[in-house]
Amino acid sequence: MDGFSIWHWVVVLALLATPLPIARILKRDGLSPFWALLYFIPLVNLIALWVWGYSRPSGS
Numbered sequence: 001m002d003g004f005s006i007w008h009w010v011v012v013l014a015l016l017a018t019p020l021p022i023a024r025i026l027k028r029d030g031l032s033p034f035w036a037l038l039y040f041i042p043l044v045n046l047i048a049l050w051v052w053g054y055s056r057p058s059g060s
Contacts, residue, residue, distance in 0.1 A: 018039060019036040019037065019039045019040075020036075022035075022036040022039060023035075023036040026052075029052075029057070030057075031052070035048065035052070
């Protein structure tokens with residue numbers, strides 16, 4: 001078992017690709033796309049999602 005199988009690389013690519021759509025949604029909502037980096041920090045990502053969900057839209 002020297003190397004990684006294809007499934008290991010699929011999981012790694014999926015984890016690294018997830019912040020891209022999150023950043024686009026955040027930008028559309030008027031927030032900084034860098035908030036998507038909180039996805040990689042355990043528990044902080046859940047708190048940030050909760051705060052974002054209950055925040056007022058920027059247009060109101």
